[in-house]
Amino acid sequence: MTALVPLSAAASPDPTPATAAMSALLEVRNLTINYASPRGTLRAASDVSFAIRPGEVMGLVGESGSGKSTVAMAILDLLGEAGRIDGGEILFEGTDLRRLSAGQRRSLRGDRIAAVFQDPFTSLNPALTVGRQIAEPLVQHKGFTPRQAAPRVEELLAEVGIREPRRIAQSYPHQLSGGMQQRVLIATALGCDPKLLILDEPTTALDVTVEARIIELLAGLCESHHLSALFVSHNLGIVNRICNSVCVLYGSEVVETGRTRDVLARPVHPYTKGLVAALPRITTDRRHRLSSIPGTVSKLSGPPDSCVFAPRCPFAEETCRRLPQALRGDAAGNSVRCWKAEALSGTPWPEESTASRPPATPPARTAPLVQVDALRKVFGERRSILPWLRRDGTVAVDDVSFTIQRGEVLGVVGESGSGKSTIGRSLLALIEPTAGTVLFDGADFVKQAKEGDRDLRRRAQLVFQNSAASLNPRKTVGAAMERPLVLAGRQGEAERREMIAALLTRVGLPAAYADRYPHELSGGERQRVNIARALATDPEFVVCDEAVSALDVSVQANILNLLADLRDELGLSYLFITHDIAVVSHIADRVLVVYGGTICEEGPIGRVLRPPYHPYTEALLSAVPRLSGAEDGPEPERILLEDSTAPPGGGGCAFRGRCPRKLGTICDERAPPVQTATDGHRIACHIPLAELAERASVFPELAALH
C-alpha cells in the first residue's frame, strides 16, 4: 500500500552545469516570440536562452503570463496561429528545429520530444478509449498496427503504475480519476522512448497526495530512461524536488538560471529573491507577515528598454530604468539578468514590516460565534415509495461538528471532493443541510435565512476562488459593490459612493477603481475587489473558499497579508478553506483535516503539524512539496498514498480504502473513536494516541520553534 521512497532526483548529485553547449540535448538560444493580438503585438518571450543536457530535468518557473508555456509550446511547434517566433534558435541534438520543415518537426513530436500537459482530463479525447490514445504515437512514429500496439500499451500502463492495464486501456477518460488520467498521459509520452519530455504544469490540477505520487513517478522515469525534461511549473517546492536546474522567467525574459539548489537556496536576482520570500512556509505562523512583491508584471509590446523588473524592484536605481539588462553568467554556470547582482548577493528581500502580529488571543470563554453540530449533507438523494425511483445520493459531509470563536481563523484542509466547500456553504445557508444544526451567534442560521433574515446574511459573507467568475463582466467594480451596501442599509447614494472608496482603499486599491470593469483588473486585484465586496456589509464572519489558490505566489502573499490585517483590525472570524497546508499554517489558529466528508483531525495548527498525526494528516503533510531540504539536510521519507478512490460507504473509517496503517476489520466495521490529546487536539482513529505519537515529525524544522 505505502512506499517509503527516498527522494531520488534531489538526492542524486547534479550533473555539472551547462558550460559546454555542444553536449546539450536541447539548447534554446535568444528565442523571441510575439503574439499578434487585436491590441497590437504582445511580447511573450524575449531573448530566452537555456540548455538542457542529457538526463537533466530543468524547471521553468515564473508567474502566470511570464511566458513559460509559450516557450514550451514553441519547442513543440504548437504556438498556434497567433504566436510567431521572431528570432533565435531551438537546437535539438544540434539541429535547429526552425530550419526543419513543418513535417520534419511533426515527426519529432511525440517521438523524440514528447509532452504532458497541465490538465489531464481535458488533454484526453473524451470519445476514444485511453488505450487507443496511447497507441497513436506508436502507430504514427513506430509503424505499429493498432493490434500490434496493444501489448506495448499495456506494458506502458504497467510502467506508469497502473495495476489493471488491460481493463484501463479499454476505459474512457471520464471513467478514470485525475491521477490515473495523468498516468495515462505520461504513458502516452513514454511510448516512443523519447529523449526529451516537455511537462507543462503536469501536476497543477491534482491533489497534493496524488501530485506527490506523480512527481515520484516522473522522477523515477527520468532516471531509469535517462530522460531529459523541461518542467514548467509555478510551484517552487515541486521544482525543488524534481529539477536539477532551474530557469526563472519574468516578463518574457530569463532573469536567473542555474542549479536548483543554488538558485532556490541563494537566489541572486531580486525577482527570484522576492518569489522565494513570498512563499508561505510551515514555519511562518500567524505572527509573521509574508513578504510580497508589490505591483503586477507589465506587458511588453517590443524589446525591453529597461530592466523589466524595475517597476517592482526594491533595489531599483536610475540606471535600471535606463538600460535593458543582459544575462551574465558566473563561473559556476549560473546566470543572472541584473547588473547589481553581485552587490546584492548578501541582501535579502526586504521584510514587509518588522512589527510582528499579536499572538492568537486565548480562546474566549464566551459563546462561540459559529457552532456546527452533527452537520450532514447528502446530494442527489431521491426518496420515493417506489423502490426503482429511489436514489442513494452522495454523502458530501457526514456528522461534522465544530465551533469557531470570535476573531478566530479556522482552517479546513483536505483533497478535492472531501466536502470542504459543502461545509463552507452550509455555514452560510447557501445549501440546506440534510441533518444537523448551524448556530450563528446562538441563532439557527438555516431557519433564520429561510425566514428572510437579512441581518444574518449581512453578518456572514463568502469569498471564493474564481475571482473572474464571481464578478459580473458588464458591471463596474463600484456597481458590483452597490448591492451589498444597500443590503447593509446604506440608503444614500453619496454615502454609498464614499463607502465604496473607503472599502477599496481598505483592500489596497485606488478609489478610482470603482469605475473599472473586471476585465481591466489583474487576478489579484479582482480578488481584492471580492474581498472589498464581502466587507461592504460589515460582516463578522467570512468564509474564504480557496480564496488565494488561483493566485501567483507573490499576489497570494499580498492577499494573505490583507486577510490577516482585516482579522487583526476588524476582529473578523474566518473559515479558511484551502488545499495548501503552508497557507493554512500561516493564517489559521485551528484547523480541521477532512477526508471523505468526515473530520479526521482537529486542533490548534501547531499541534496538527506535529505528532501525534492522524494517518491521513501524516500522508498529506508529508506530500507537501517544500523549499527546505537542500539546506536542512536530507529530506524526510515520504508517505505515498494510492491514487484517490471514492471513499467506501457504510460504517467504518472513511479513510480505510487508502490508509497505510489500517489495523484490520475494526477499521472496516466501526467508526473510529475521537481521541483527545493536548489543547483540544482531537484525532479520529482506531490506533491509540500513544502509538500515533511515536511517529517522527514530518517537519523537523518545527522542533526549533517553541
Added chain:
Amino acid sequence: MLLYTLTRLAYLAMVLVVMSILVFLVTQAMPGDVASMIAGQFASKEVIDAITVKLGLDQPLIVQYGRWAAGILQGDLGRSLVLEQPVAPILMEALSRSLVLAVVALAVVTVIGIGAGVLAAVRRGRMADQMVSGVSYLGIAVPDFFWAIVLVLIFGSYLKWLPTGGYAPLADGFVPWASHLVLPVVTLVLMLIARIARLTRSSMIDVLQTNYVKYARAKGLPEKVVIVRHALRNALLPTITVLAIDFGLILGGVVVIETVFSFPGMGRLLLFAIQRHDLPLIQATILIISTAYCLANLAADLLYAFVNPKIRHGMGNA
C-alpha cells in the same frame, strides 16, 4: 446502452399513445360528419343513421378510439372515404417517395454541409471561411419557395433540362427517376446545408481549441488525423441531432416543396386528405408523420449516446 434504449423505447410508446389520442380527438372535432360524407350529399336521414350505426359512430368516443387504435395495432389503418380504398397502401406509397427524398437530401446535406463547415472552421477567417459563411447566410435568409420557383423557371421551363415536377418510380429507369428528384432535392438542401455548415463550423471551432486537440498535435499526428479522428468526432455531436430531426421532418412531408414540384409525398397526401375531409386518411397520415418524427428523434438520441461514451457508459446511474 441496452437499458437506455429500452427506456427510450418505452417513452416513445407513451408519446405515440398520447399522440394518437390527440389526433383522434382533433379529427373528431373537425367540421363535417363521416356518415353523411359516405352517404353522399342527397342521402336521406335514415341512410345516414344506418351508416352511423354500422360504423359505430353513435358509440361513446372512447369506444370509437379503442376500435380505431386496435385496428391500427393490427395493421388496419382504415379506409379512405374519398379514394374508397384501404389507407395503408396509399400511405406506404407516399411514404416511400418521401423516404427517397429524405435519404437523398440527407446524404447531400451530410456530405456538403459538414464538409463546408469543417473547411470553414479549419480555414477560419480566410477566404474559404468567408465564402462558406456568405453562402450559408444566403441559404438561411432566402425562403425555400423562392429557390423552388427560381429553379423551376430556369431549369424546367427555360432550359428544359429537367422536368418541372412529378415523380417517376425507379422502375421507369434511373435517369427519369433521378431527374425528377434533382430540383426538389436541391431546393430542400439549400437551407439545410446552410444550417448544418454553420453549426458544424461553430462546434468545430470550439473543439479545435480544446486541449485534447492540442495534445493530439503534440503526439505528432498529421493534421488530417487530428481533424477527423479527434476534432470532428466530437464536433459532430450537435450536428447529428439536427440531421436526424431534419430527416424526420422531410419524411413527414415538406408541403411547400412538394406542392411547387408536384411531388407526391407525405406532405401533399396530408394536404389532399384535409382538403377533402377524408378523416381516416387524415388520422392515419398524421399518425405516421408523428411516428416518423419520433423515430428520427430516437435515432438521434441513440446515435448521440453511441458516439458519446459518457452517456454510453454512464447509463447505470443515470
